[in-house]
Amino acid sequence: MSLPQPVRGTHDLLPEDFRRHAHVIETARTIAARFGYDETSTPIFEFTEVFARTMGETSDVVSKEMYSFESRNGESITLRPEYTAGICRSFISNGLQQNVPVKVFANGPMFRYERPQKGRQRQFHQIDLECIGAAEAKADIEVISVAAMILKSLGVMEHCRLQINTLGDSESRTSYRTALVEYFSDHKDNLSQDSLNRLDRNPLRILDSKDKGDQALVAEAPLFSEYLNSYSAEFFDEVLKGLDLLGIEYDLNRRLVRGLDYYTHTAFEFVTTALGAQGALIAGGRYDGLIEALGGKPTPGIGWAGGIERLAMLASNLPDGKRPIAIVPVGDVAESEASKLAYELRQAGFSIEMAFKGNVGKRMKRANKVNSRAAILIGEDELERNCCTFRDLDEGTQTEIPLKSVKQALDALG
RNA sequence: GCGAAUGUAGCUCAGUUGGUUAGAGCGCCUGACUGUGACUCAGGAGGUCGCCGGUUCGAUCCCGGUCAUUCGCCCCA
Numbered sequence: 001m002s003l004p005q006p007v008r009g010t011h012d013l014l015p016e017d018f019r020r021h022a023h024v025i026e027t028a029r030t031i032a033a034r035f036g037y038d039e040t041s042t043p044i045f046e047f048t049e050v051f052a053r054t055m056g057e058t059s060d061v062v063s064k065e066m067y068s069f070e071s072r073n074g075e076s077i078t079l080r081p082e083y084t085a086g087i088c089r090s091f092i093s094n095g096l097q098q099n100v101p102v103k104v105f106a107n108g109p110m111f112r113y114e115r116p117q118k119g120r121q122r123q124f125h126q127i128d129l130e131c132i133g134a135a136e137a138k139a140d141i142e143v144i145s146v147a148a149m150i151l152k153s154l155g156v157m158e159h160c161r162l163q164i165n166t167l168g169d170s171e172s173r174t175s176y177r178t179a180l181v182e183y184f185s186d187h188k189d190n191l192s193q194d195s196l197n198r199l200d201r202n203p204l205r206i207l208d209s210k211d212k213g214d215q216a217l218v219a220e221a222p223l224f225s226e227y228l229n230s231y232s233a234e235f236f237d238e239v240l241k242g243l244d245l246l247g248i249e250y251d252l253n254r255r256l257v258r259g260l261d262y263y264t265h266t267a268f269e270f271v272t273t274a275l276g277a278q279g280a281l282i283a284g285g286r287y288d289g290l291i292e293a294l295g296g297k298p299t300p301g302i303g304w305a306g307g308i309e310r311l312a313m314l315a316s317n318l319p320d321g322k323r324p325i326a327i328v329p330v331g332d333v334a335e336s337e338a339s340k341l342a343y344e345l346r347q348a349g350f351s352i353e354m355a356f357k358g359n360v361g362k363r364m365k366r367a368n369k370v371n372s373r374a375a376i377l378i379g380e381d382e383l384e385r386n387c388c389t390f391r392d393l394d395e396g397t398q399t400e401i402p403l404k405s406v407k408q409a410l411d412a413l414g
Numbered sequence: 415g416c417g418a419a420u421g422u423a424g425c426u427c428a429g430u431u432g433g434u435u436a437g438a439g440c441g442c443c444u445g446a447c448u449g450u451g452a453c454u455c456a457g458g459a460g461g462u463c464g465c466c467g468g469u470u471c472g473a474u475c476c477c478g479g480u481c482a483u484u485c486g487c488c489c490c491a
Binding site: 005008059060061064065082110112114115116117118119120124125126127128194197205210269276277278279280281282283304305306307308309310311326328330331359360361363364365366367368369372375377379380381389391393394396398 | 415416447448449450451452481482483484485486487488489490491
């Protein structure tokens with residue numbers, strides 16, 4: 001077939017998919033608002049610098065997955081691969097340090113040039129929550145608890161587990177990193193090719209390797225807990241206690257890491273095994289060094305992002321859509337009267353389905369197809385008496401009622 | 415970026431060990447029922463068998479390439 005196809009890794013959101021997406025967004029938005037997070041939005045593209053500086057030149061996303069292009073005036077522009085960098089840039093651009101803590105929720109499309117798979121696309125959508133300007137562990141607890149409540153409300157909590165770890169402050173991190181590089185450098189011969197690459201770029205990632213040989217080495221590797229200074233250890237302890245207090249279950253995962261130096265302390269992921277290799281549903285952490293890296297004053301921050309496609313695939317409790325009421329004119333004479341009634345009822349807030357053409361049979365079929373709750377039939381007979389035939393499509397019963405009382409009849413359906 | 419599998423109607427899939435008009439279910443359209451849906455019955459439309467090339471008298475089927483999807487790796491939401 002040579003029909004036009006969408007660009008690889010992009011998908012159309014047909015109404016049914018769209019409803020699922022909207023449900024995820026609406027649920028997240030509502031719950032975020034309960035915690036005091038206001039909705040915000042930033043541009044879909046930024047200067048390439050914004051992402052290169054925040055995500056790190058050596059990260060996979062920056063080095064090979066960005067949709068970058070030269071704008072007409074020669075500037076390098078990049079379609080956003082994530083939300084955090086743009087929101088932090090916005091924080092600086094708008095002088096929001098005066099409003100600290102800035103608590104925002106956002107959603108929208110992201111772009112990464114990756115190999116598409118189930119739950120992984122080149123244009124995908126994320127919900128995002130950021131709390132900027134709070135260094136307290138209470139902020140970590142809050143941010144995680146918002147995510148937990150959203151997952152619970154979507155009915156996907158039962159399909160996932162919260163994994164959590166600490167990366168410590170930069171002092172703890174640096175000393176651990178040094179120790180790790182030293183340890184693995186002594187065992188280079190036994191490391192997989194992937195991990196040899198990681199040794200330069202991102203040694204902490206080796207802890208997460210799936211290679212059997214690597215895992216044997218990892219088992220003997222120095223433990224992060226031995227390199228955590230007391231502040232970092234106490235901070236993490238407070239976060240865990242806060243989660244315990246709220247009854248949020250978690251697994252301590254000492255291998256959960258983030259590659260870049262801006263990430264500090266808490267790192268967490270709500271992971272599932274239901275989507276193949278794409279396990280992360282909502283993932284985030286603390287990024288106390290990020291705003292500074294963008295050129296702002298040192299400002300702590302913590303947040304997370306969640307994949308809407310992934311969440312939508314697992315969401316189980318979709319609300320039923322509103323069912324329309326069908327208006328069916330019988331014969332040409334009633335056509336204009338029916339149109340007027342449809343307009344009035346829509347004005348009054350009802351969802352009305354009225355076909356553009358067709359005899360009664362066709363229009364009734366159409367009414368049924370769009371899952372109408374009831375049908376209102378108007379013909380010459382009814383008009384003479386200022387009435388209409390009101391048919392309950394679930395019960396299969398119908399009565400004649402005055403046109404005046406149509407609204408009451410519809411209200412009575414609930 | 416690497417490895418593997420798959421690709422037949424709008425959807426889910428049969429099928430052809432290479433041979434005239436390629437099938438089913440669902441969906442769609444029409445009618446039985448010109449003032450009544452969901453049920454039933456009868457008809458109908460819709461496919462250059464992903465695309466390009468090769469082998470062959472002949473390819474949807476075999477071979478190569480390509481594109482897309484899926485799975486694993488990498489990475490991540």
